[in-house]
Amino acid sequence: MSKRAHAWAAAFFLLLAIALAACGAGAGADSRQTVKIAVPNSKFIQNIETNYYARWLEEQSGLNIEFVFISETNTEEYLRLLFSSVGSELDAVFFSPELYLSHEVLQQYGEQGYILPLNAYVEAGETRLSEVFDGFHDYDLRAAMTAADGKLYYMPSLNTAQLSQNRQVLWMNTDWVKALGLSLPQTTEDFREVLEAFQTGDPNRDGRKNEIPIAASAASDATEICTFLINAFTYYDPQTSGLAVVDGRVVFTPATDEYRAAMVYLNSLYADGLLDFYNFDLSQSQFRQMVNDPRNMVGCFTSGSITDVIYRSSTDVLSNYIHVPPLAGPSGGRYAQPTTALPIPGGVITATCQNPQAVFRLMDLMLSEEASLIACYGEQGVDWDFAATGDIAITGGRAVLNVKTRLGNTLQNKHLDGIGPLVIREEYADYVNWSGMEADNEYLNGRAAVSYQPYEPKENLPLILLETENSQGFQETRRAIEAYGREMLTAFVTGEKDATSDAVWQQFVDGYEQLGLQGFIGTVQAAYDYLLEWRETH
Numbered sequence: 311m312s313k314r315a316h317a318w319a320a321a322f323f324l325l326l327a328i329a330l331a332a333c334g335a336g337a338g339a340d341s342r343q344t345v346k347i348a349v350p351n352s353k354f355i356q357n358i359e360t361n362y363y364a365r366w367l368e369e370q371s372g373l374n375i376e377f378v379f380i381s382e383t384n385t386e387e388y389l390r391l392l393f394s395s396v397g398s399e400l401d402a403v404f405f406s407p408e409l410y411l412s413h414e415v416l417q418q419y420g421e422q423g424y425i426l427p428l429n430a431y432v433e434a435g436e437t438r439l440s441e442v443f444d445g446f447h448d449y450d451l452r453a454a455m456t457a458a459d460g461k462l463y464y465m466p467s468l469n470t471a472q473l474s475q476n477r478q479v480l481w482m483n484t485d486w487v488k489a490l491g492l493s494l495p496q497t498t499e500d501f502r503e504v505l506e507a508f509q510t511g512d513p514n515r516d517g518r519k520n521e522i523p524i525a526a527s528a529a530s531d532a533t534e535i536c537t538f539l540i541n542a543f544t545y546y547d548p549q550t551s552g553l554a555v556v557d558g559r560v561v562f563t564p565a566t567d568e569y570r571a572a573m574v575y576l577n578s579l580y581a582d583g584l585l586d587f588y589n590f591d592l593s594q595s596q597f598r599q600m601v602n603d604p605r606n607m608v609g610c611f612t613s614g615s616i617t618d619v620i621y622r623s624s625t626d627v628l629s630n631y632i633h634v635p636p637l638a639g640p641s642g643g644r645y646a647q648p649t650t651a652l653p654i655p656g657g658v659i660t661a662t663c664q665n666p667q668a669v670f671r672l673m674d675l676m677l678s679e680e681a682s683l684i685a686c687y688g689e690q691g692v693d694w695d696f697a698a699t700g701d702i703a704i705t706g707g708r709a710v711l712n713v714k715t716r717l718g719n720t721l722q723n724k725h726l727d728g729i730g731p732l733v734i735r736e737e738y739a740d741y742v743n744w745s746g747m748e749a750d751n752e753y754l755n756g757r758a759a760v761s762y763q764p765y766e767p768k769e770n771l772p773l774i775l776l777e778t779e780n781s782q783g784f785q786e787t788r789r790a791i792e793a794y795g796r797e798m799l800t801a802f803v804t805g806e807k808d809a810t811s812d813a814v815w816q817q818f819v820d821g822y823e824q825l826g827l828q829g830f831i832g833t834v835q836a837a838y839d840y841l842l843e844w845r846e847t848h
Contacts, residue, residue: 344374345401345669347657349729350409351379356723363684363725370681371672401663402673404730407467410655413778416464417457419658426659427461431670438677439465442733446470448650450844454774455653465673465731467656471739472759473615473705477531477549477647478538479758480634481619482610486513486521497638498542498575505584508609516605525608527597528590528796532614535585536576536799537647542639543575544568545767547647550776551791553834555769558842560835562827564795565819568643573802573809575639580803587804602627610634616758617751622719628751633758636765646762650772656731676731685732686739688717688724703741704756710741716752775837784833787826794821 358364358377368375405411411419419425432439443452446468456462482494487504490511495501507513508523526535531548540546545554546563554563563569579585592600601608602624613619620628638644657673659666675681687694693715701709717724744753776788798818801807808814 342372342374343665343668344376345663345665345672346376346378346399347402347404347669348378348380348400349404349726350406352406352727352729354719354721354727356721361723361726362689363681366684367672367675367681370675371668373668373672375672399662399664400660401665402657402659402669404657404726405467405655406727406729407654410467413455413457413463413655416655416658417459417461420457420461420463421459423661425463426661426663426666427463428465428659428670429460429462431667431674432462438674442466442468442677446651447845447848449772449774449841450848451653454778458780463658464655465657465670465677466653467728467730467732468651468653469734469739470651470736471734472736472763473740473752473755476614476755476759476762477547477649478541478612478614479616479762480538480610480612480637481616481631482634483513483606483608483630484632485606485630486609489513489515494632494634495637496635498539498640501539501637502579502582502584505579505609506582509584513609514606520605520607521609522586522600522607523584523609524586525592525597525600525611526590527592527594529592529594529597532618533594533597533612534590535612536803538612539576539579539637540569540572541643541645541647542637543572543641543643545643545645545647546572547771548792548795549649549773550771551788551830552795553771553776553831554767555771555838558769558838560771560831560838562822562831565822565827568639568641570809570815571641572639573799576803577805577809581805585803587800606630615751616754617719620751622751628754631754633754633761635761644765645767646765648766648770650770650774652774652777673731677733679735682733682735683711683738685725685728685730686734687711687713688715688722693717693724697741697743701743704744704752705740705760706756708741709743711738712743771834771838772841775834775841779833779837781833783826784830787830790825791822791827791830794825 355361358379364375364377416425420427431437451466451468452462455464455466482504486508487494490507490513492504492507493500495504505523508521512518512521514521524535527533531537534548537546537548544563544566546552546569547554552562552564554561576585580587597611598619598621601611601619602621604624604626606627611619616628616631616633620631622628636644636646656676659669659673663669676685683690683694694711694713697709697712699708701712703709740756740759742752744756779785798807798821802809807818
C-alpha cells in the first residue's frame with residue numbers, strides 16, 4: 311500500500327475505535343458473552359443482524375457478536391486526534407480485501423499497545439491457523455505474516471485459488487473480429503494487423519471513426535497494456551520490480567536485449583497511432599466506463615479478471631469479449647505473469663478486548679473449511695452443494711462445488727462479503743460448476759486461467775520476498791528502481807528516448823546501476839536462496 315493508503319487505512323482503523331466507544335456496551339440477549347467487532351461498511355450486505363454467516367459464527371462460537379459498520383476517513387490530522395482518544399470497548403477489527411492495514415502499520419499499532427500479538431494463542435495448542443501454515447508450501451507463510459519484532463498481529467485473509475492468480479489477460483472484442491473477418495492474433499505482428507483493421511475499419515458499424523483499438527489505464531498493472539506486450543519478448547513483472555528467476559539466479563529483465571526489442575515494438579505501435587497514451591492517463595473508473603460503453607467502443611484491453619472491468623450487469627458487453635492467449639514475439643518469447651497468493655490482514659484483536667482468547671477462537675473458526683465455504687458461497691443446500699458426478703467446472707474437468715446462487719458483488723444476506731479472516735481454498739474455488747452460459751463471467755475467467763497456465767515461467771519469484779524485506783534502504787531502492795522504470799518506459803514508447811540508439815540504451819541501463827541495482831539483486835537472491843532451502847524441508 312502507498313503512504314497515502316496507509317494513512318487512509320490507519321485513520322479508518324482508529325475511527326472504528328472512537329466511534330464504537332460512543333456506542334455503549336450493549337448487553338447480550340442471553341448469558342453468552344458479547345464481543346464487539348468493527349467492520350468496513352459493505353453495500354453488498356443486506357442486514358448484518360440477520361446475516362446467515364454472522365449467525366452461524368455465533369452458534370459455533372457460543373458468542374454474541376455485535377458488528378458495527380464504520381465509514382472510512384483519509385484525514386491524517388483526524389488520525390492523530392483519534393489516536394489520543396482510544397479507550398473503547400472494542401474487541402476486534404475485521405478488514406476486507408479492499409480495506410486493510412499494511413503489516414508495517416499493524417506492527418506500529420502493536421508496538422504502541424493498541425492491538426495484541428497472537429503468538430501465545432497460536433502456540434497454546436492446535437489451531438486452524440497452524441494447519442493453514444502447514445498446508446501452504448509456496449513459501450513460509452508464518453514468517454511472511456510475522457512482523458520485524460517477531461510477533462503475529464493479525465489473522466489472515468488468503469486466496470489460494472488459481473483463478474485469482476492471473477495478473478493480466480488480453481480480452482478482445484470478438485464482435486469486431488467477426489465484423490472485419492479477422493482471426494484472433496497469435497503473434498505481435500498479428501496483433502498489429504488486428505489493431506490496424508480496428509483503426510481503419512468500422513467494426514462497431516455506426517459509420518463513425520470513434521473506435522478505440524486499445525483501452526488501457528496505468529492506474530493498475532493489470533490494465534497497463536505495455537506490460538502484457540513486453541511479455542511477448544521476455545518475462546517481465548513490474549510488481550517484482552522487473553526481477554525474474556532463471557535457473558535459480560535472480561536476473562533483471564529491463565537490462566536485456568529482449569526488453570529493448572519490446573521498447574522498439576511499442577514505439578512502432580505508438581508512432582502508427584495504434585497505442586494512444588492519452589488513454590493511459592485514465593483512472594480506473596474512467597477506463598471501466600469506456601469499456602462498458604453500450605456503443606461498443608473498445609477493441610481490446612487487459613485485466614486479471616474480466617469482471618474487474620466489465621460490470622456484471624453489462625451482459626451485452628460481456629458477451630463481446632473473449633480471452634486471447636499470450637502473444638508470441640519475434641524471438642519466441644510468450645509469457646504469462648503468475649502471482650503468488652499473499653496474506654492480507656483479515657482481523658486483529660484490540661488491546662481493550664475483555665476476552666482475547668475467545669475472540670482468537672472466533673477468528674480461528676473463520677479459517678475452517680466449513681466457515682470458508684459459507685463465507686464464499688453462502689448456505690449449503692440452498693446456495694451451493696457439493697457437485698454431482700458429471701458436473702463441469704469453470705476451469706474444465708469435473709466440478710467439486712455446484713453453486714446454485716451466485717452471490718458475488720450482489721446484495722445478499724448469506725455471507726460477509728469477504729470481511730474478516732478467510733481462506734479461499736484452491737480445491738473449491740477453481741472447481742465451481744459452470745452455468746452452461748458462454749458469457750458466464752466465472753467461466754470466462756476459468757478458461758482464461760487454463761489457457762495462460764502453460765505460459766507461466768518455470769521459476770516464479772514470489773512477490774512476498776520483496777514485500778517483507780526490511781534490510782537497510784531496500785524498499786527505498788525498490789521504489790526508486792520502479793519509478794525510474796515507469797518514467798523510461800513512457801519515454802521509450804512515446805519516442806522521447808530512442809531505444810535503437812546504443813548510447814541511449816547504455817545510458818538507460820547505467821541509470822539502474824546508479825540506483826543500487828546490484829545490491830538490490832543480491833538481497834533478493836539471498837531471500838530466494840532461503841526460500842529454496844525452506845521448500846526442501848516442507
